[in-house]
Structure formats: structure tokens, C-alpha cells
Amino acid sequence: MMRLYTGMESGNSWKVRILLEQLEIPYEKVYVDLLTWEHKKKEFIANINPRGQVPVLEDGENRFWDSTACMVYLARKMNRTDWLPLEADKMADVMHWIALAHCEIHFGLQYGRRGVMRDRWVIGNGSNLPEYQKFGRGAMNTMETRLSKQDWLSGDHITIADIACFPYVLNSPEAGIPHDEFPGIRRWLDRCLAMPRWAEPPRAPTRDYPDMPADAG
Ligand SMILES: N[C@@H](CCC(=O)N[C@@H](CS)C(=O)NCC(=O)O)C(=O)O
Incomplete structure (x- = not known):
């Protein structure tokens, strides 16, 4: 297993x-x-x-x-080309969104949220929150451009592009970026959450996150 x-x-x-x-x-x-x-x-x-x-x-x-x-x-x-297409143009289109997830979403939304929720900042002490939010908002504007025209980020059905962007965009209000100004993203989030067998969310982070011990790797 x-x-x-x-x-x-x-x-x-x-x-x-x-x-x-x-x-x-x-x-x-x-x-x-x-x-x-x-x-x-x-x-x-x-x-x-x-x-x-x-x-x-x-x-x-x-x-x-x-x-x-x-x-x-x-x-x-599992040979599921519906989730990850193999044609050059279709696969490259999925990769646009994977790249966004690993760049602006990761450094803007994930790290911004972690700072707000746990007071742990990758850079500085929280005074940089607007910079994290600028990255995050940039990612969400890019997604909104696509999702104002189509249901899923890549092609006409859900792919791993949607899953890669989903968690930290869902939680963007916790990084200080509400969903109000992104109607396409709001509809897309609802569509994801309505999928059968959508795995349970992780537990919300707590604030009492100790500092990394000196002997950590
Ligand atoms: N690029 C990695 C990022 C993984 C990541 O940030 N994981 C977090 C938990 S959601 C973690 O382990 N953080 C601890 C750390 O980065 O030190 C991925 O997509 O899996």
C-alpha cells in the first residue's frame, strides 16, 4: 500500500x-x-x-x-491523462499553474498566511506582509483572468493544476486577501469543494509554534 x-x-x-x-x-x-x-x-x-x-x-x-x-x-x-494530459500544448498549459503554485502562491499566500496565523515569518517580522500579499494578489489576478472565462484552470475539466493552486487560494483570507474581488475564483473554489471524494481539509494552524531547536537539521 x-x-x-x-x-x-x-x-x-x-x-x-x-x-x-x-x-x-x-x-x-x-x-x-x-x-x-x-x-x-x-x-x-x-x-x-x-x-x-x-x-x-x-x-x-x-x-x-x-x-x-x-x-x-x-x-x-494510474495513466490518468485527464488529470495530467500528455500532449505538448496541454501539458505545458497545466505547468503554467503548477509554476504559479510553487512561486507566487507559495511565497505570497502560504508564507503570508503562516506569518499571520503563527507569527512565523520567512523574512523579517511581519512588516513585510504587504510584500507577501503583493505576490499572492498577483497569483490570484492571474487565475482570475483564466477563471472568468472557463470553469477550470487548464482545459475543460479538472486537472492537477487546479489541485496545486487550491489550498492556499482557498485560505487566502487568512493571509489578508479576501475572495470578494475575485468572482471567478469564488465560483471555481465552490466547484472544487463540490467534487465528490474531495479530501478533508487539514487542521487550522495554531499560534503556539515553538522556535526551531538548535539541533534541528
Ligand atoms: N514545494 C513543496 C512545499 C512543501 C511545504 O512547504 N511543506 C510545508 C508543510 S505545508 C512544510 O513542510 N514546511 C516546513 C518547512 O518548509 O520547513 C511542496 O509542494 O510539497
Whole structure:
């Protein structure tokens, strides 16, 4: 059976859980305690993920870290070209949105939200929130351009592009960017949430997140 290392609070792990559910693949969950920095312990970095993050997906001898690597593996392994098309133009179009998820959404929405929710800032002490929001808003404006014209980010049905962008756009109000000014995104979020077998959301992050211990990897 496949195994997913996931965090209770992890939006990136949610992406992989969503696809596993959509593809009806049974899997075992292993919770990595992000609060106690288990993901930065030497054994985790040496044996599970050199990047010190979740999600990580194991399938037999194969181990993949990074939500996109996991989703690409699952879609290709199951030969689901509906979730990840193979034609050059269609695959490249999916990659537009994956790139957005790993750049402006990650650094703007994910890190901005983490700062607001837990008072943990990648850069500075919170005075940079407007800069995080500028990245995040840029991503959402780009998505709105597409979603004001079509139901899904790429092509005429849901793909891994939608899953990659979904969690941190859903939670953008917690990074201080409300959905009000993005009607296309609001309709798209409802469409995603109405999909059958959409995996349960992660638990909301708490503020009492201790500092990383000095001996962490
Ligand atoms: N690019 C990675 C990002 C993963 C990521 O940011 N995971 C978070 C949990 S949602 C994490 O493990 N953070 C701990 C850290 O980055 O130190 C992916 O898409 O999987």
C-alpha cells in the first residue's frame, strides 16, 4: 500500500490527499509532527526527505517529496491523462499553474498566511506582509483572468493544476486577501469543494509554534 507522510496542518499534503482520493487509491497516512519540528530531525532528513518538508509519498522502493512530484507520479502511474494530459500544448498549459503554485502562491499566500496565523515569518517580522500579499494578489489576478472565462484552470475539466493552486487560494483570507474581488475564483473554489471524494481539509494552524531547536537539521 502507498504511504503518505503528511502534516496535520499541511496544505501541500492536502493536495496529494485530494488526488489520492480522486483516484481512489488506498494509502496509509503517517503524521509528521511539524509542531515539534520532526521534519527537521536528522533521521527524517537522512531517510525520508532531504528538503525537510511534507508531503512525501512512498510507493514500494519509490519515494517522492514535493506535492507536484507526488501528483505527477500518481497521475502517470494510474495513466490518468485527464488529470495530467500528455500532449505538448496541454501539458505545458497545466505547468503554467503548477509554476504559479510553487512561486507566487507559495511565497505570497502560504508564507503570508503562516506569518499571520503563527507569527512565523520567512523574512523579517511581519512588516513585510504587504510584500507577501503583493505576490499572492498577483497569483490570484492571474487565475482570475483564466477563471472568468472557463470553469477550470487548464482545459475543460479538472486537472492537477487546479489541485496545486487550491489550498492556499482557498485560505487566502487568512493571509489578508479576501475572495470578494475575485468572482471567478469564488465560483471555481465552490466547484472544487463540490467534487465528490474531495479530501478533508487539514487542521487550522495554531499560534503556539515553538522556535526551531538548535539541533534541528
Ligand atoms: N514545494 C513543496 C512545499 C512543501 C511545504 O512547504 N511543506 C510545508 C508543510 S505545508 C512544510 O513542510 N514546511 C516546513 C518547512 O518548509 O520547513 C511542496 O509542494 O510539497
